[in-house]
Amino acid sequence: MIEVTNLNKSFGKLRALNNVSFKAGNGGITCMLGPNGAGKTSLLRTLLGLMPRDSGAVYVDGVDPAADARTVRASIGFLPDQVGLYDRLTAREYLSYFARLGGMDAPQTQARVAEVAELFDIESLLNRRTLGFSQGERMRVSLARATLTRPRNLILDEPTRGLDVMSTRTLRKALLSLRASGCCILLSTHIMQEVAQLSDHIVVMARGTVIASGSQQQLQQASDADDLEDAFVNLVATAEMEYA
Numbered sequence: 001m002i003e004v005t006n007l008n009k010s011f012g013k014l015r016a017l018n019n020v021s022f023k024a025g026n027g028g029i030t031c032m033l034g035p036n037g038a039g040k041t042s043l044l045r046t047l048l049g050l051m052p053r054d055s056g057a058v059y060v061d062g063v064d065p066a067a068d069a070r071t072v073r074a075s076i077g078f079l080p081d082q083v084g085l086y087d088r089l090t091a092r093e094y095l096s097y098f099a100r101l102g103g104m105d106a107p108q109t110q111a112r113v114a115e116v117a118e119l120f121d122i123e124s125l126l127n128r129r130t131l132g133f134s135q136g137e138r139m140r141v142s143l144a145r146a147t148l149t150r151p152r153n154l155i156l157d158e159p160t161r162g163l164d165v166m167s168t169r170t171l172r173k174a175l176l177s178l179r180a181s182g183c184c185i186l187l188s189t190h191i192m193q194e195v196a197q198l199s200d201h202i203v204v205m206a207r208g209t210v211i212a213s214g215s216q217q218q219l220q221q222a223s224d225a226d227d228l229e230d231a232f233v234n235l236v237a238t239a240e241m242e243y244a
């Protein structure tokens with residue numbers, strides 16, 4: 001469970017996060033939607049304690065990342081906006097390394113790597129060095145790493161970038177199965193179809209502020225739109241007009 005209240009973060013004069021508040025519950029998928037520069041990545045980084053906030057409260061399973069970043073990070077699987085693999089390692093070595101870091105012994109590591117490889121359909125990649133992996137292959141290995149330790153919370157920054165239709169479907173299936181197991185999933189994306197198919201709750205951001213939140217139906221009703229894309233465009237346009 002992730003709870004954010006009145007979160008603020010500025011870079012010099014630029015207010016990247018402006019009184020942001022929302023909740024992402026367990027056993028649910030919360031999708032964060034926003035135009036470029038809305039503050040989505042800044043928000044995710046602040047939640048992990050990777051970036052200090054100026055003010056406001058953040059709790060992940062009741063723990064403040066500013067007070068105990070270690071505990072919070074141990075409870076979160078994170079897919080960052082830039083995924084980096086260790087090029088000299090095979091995908092199996094890479095995943096095993098993180099499993100061991102997460103406290104698994106050798107047999108547990110072997111079993112869990114096999115499970116996530118199946119979940120993200122990367123069995124055929126396991127024995128290849130990650131150097132030269134395609135964007136989609138890198139992404140699937142990174143998603144497998146993010147879920148390795150069965151985190152109670154999963155934070156994904158644009159998880160479908162670079163994925164083809166089949167891989168996107170594999171990801172969708174994996175996320176729904178993680179949701180069913182009670183995981184709190186928070187993801188940022190630009191892809192409306194993904195939000196429409198996955199979200200239990202949507203948080204729309206623009207210019208560092210939450211401008212709307214609710215179910216897809218609630219957002220469409222609030223903005224008098226027939227589909228999510230129109231709702232999003234209407235909400236952002238209204239916020240931009242108010243800002244101007």
Ligand SMILES: Nc1ncnc2c1ncn2[C@@H]1O[C@H](COP(=O)(O)OP(=O)(O)OP(=O)(O)O)[C@@H](O)[C@H]1O
Nearest residue numbers: 011014015016034035036037038039040041042043
């Ligand atoms: N380290 C930083 N230093 C200065 N400005 C930053 C920094 N990180 C983010 N910003 C600025 O904060 C604002 C929010 O950026 P952020 O990356 O959080 O947006 P985003 O919603 O993730 O955008 P996108 O969809 O383009 O990835 C932008 O104006 C960005 O230029």
